Amino acid sequence: MSKRIDVKDLNVYYGNFRAVEGVNINIAARSVTAFIGPSGCGKSTFLRTLNRMHEVLPGARVEGQVLLDGDDLYGPGVDPVAVRSHVGMVFQRPNPFPTMSIRDNVLAGVKLNGKRISKSDADELVESSLLGANLWNEVKDRLDKPGSGLSGGQQQRLCIARAIAVKPDVILMDEPCSALDPISTLAVEDLINELKEKYTVVIVTHNMQQAARVSDKTAFFNIAGTGKPGKLIEYAETTTIFNNPKEKATEDYVSGRFG
Numbered sequence: 001m002s003k004r005i006d007v008k009d010l011n012v013y014y015g016n017f018r019a020v021e022g023v024n025i026n027i028a029a030r031s032v033t034a035f036i037g038p039s040g041c042g043k044s045t046f047l048r049t050l051n052r053m054h055e056v057l058p059g060a061r062v063e064g065q066v067l068l069d070g071d072d073l074y075g076p077g078v079d080p081v082a083v084r085s086h087v088g089m090v091f092q093r094p095n096p097f098p099t100m101s102i103r104d105n106v107l108a109g110v111k112l113n114g115k116r117i118s119k120s121d122a123d124e125l126v127e128s129s130l131l132g133a134n135l136w137n138e139v140k141d142r143l144d145k146p147g148s149g150l151s152g153g154q155q156q157r158l159c160i161a162r163a164i165a166v167k168p169d170v171i172l173m174d175e176p177c178s179a180l181d182p183i184s185t186l187a188v189e190d191l192i193n194e195l196k197e198k199y200t201v202v203i204v205t206h207n208m209q210q211a212a213r214v215s216d217k218t219a220f221f222n223i224a225g226t227g228k229p230g231k232l233i234e235y236a237e238t239t240t241i242f243n244n245p246k247e248k249a250t251e252d253y254v255s256g257r258f259g
């Protein structure tokens with residue numbers, strides 16, 4: 001079930017370094033939101049706070065709230081592992097388990113969560129997840145072959161199938177197409193468009209055409225200089241950010257006048 005995300009006054013730290021400052025953002029359920037901005041402005045750092053991946057690094061912490069349909073992910077007693085099963089993540093480089101079969105790759109997250117499922121339920125879940133990731137037709141005759149035998153684009157869709165299989169509410173994607181060729185990129189972008197019917201999708205991308213193609217809303221982050229924290233500068237409908245932004249910094253960035 002897709003859920004909304006409301007972030008309140010979030011500061012994100014690596015030790016004493018405040019990498020991201022004062023983010024407030026409201027992300028609707030069943031939508032695609034793109035995070036854009038120059039290198040080092042904290043897009044990936046902020047993204048990883050949305051499923052508590054940030055804090056796996058020693059000394060990394062946050063202040064503020066991240067609410068998923070009103071429930072604070074950082075509230076007392078909340079289990080970060082449970083959070084990550086509600087908020088899935090797809091990374092820059094496709095990372096299927098190389099020696100595992102395609103089938104077992106799809107089921108990997110479900111098994112990690114300690115769920116026991118029957119063979120027939122597993123078969124159904126594998127099929128529905130691969131269908132959901134637009135990969136079923138390409139792999140249905142070789143489910144027992146290793147995931148590493150797929151093309152980069154297919155591997156990325158396999159990782160998306162693995163994320164979908166745990167039935168998350170939100171899917172976070174950190175530059176999911178940066179290692180893919182243009183055809184595979186289009187396949188993943190088409191898929192992102194379909195995913196928003198069921199999930200809340202948040203994507204970090206350096207590719208502004210991609211942000212314009214896939215997202216409903218865009219958040220522009222910026223940084224005042226090295227060692228300064230990244231900040232959310234402007235957040236609006238994607239067409240507004242690209243055609244009629246309010247802030248000069250946004251306009252400079254989207255029109256390529258940055259730096």
Ligand SMILES: Nc1ncnc2c1ncn2[C@@H]1O[C@H](COP(=O)(O)OP(=O)(O)OP(=O)(O)O)[C@@H](O)[C@H]1O
Nearest residue numbers: 014019037038039040041042043044045046057230
């Ligand atoms: N593990 C880490 N330890 C300490 N500082 C870090 C760590 N990871 C990132 N940072 C710092 O946090 C800031 C934000 O980095 P982040 O990777 O989130 O930016 P980004 O906008 O995603 O950049 P890019 O577009 O280059 O991926 C940078 O100053 C970076 O050097």
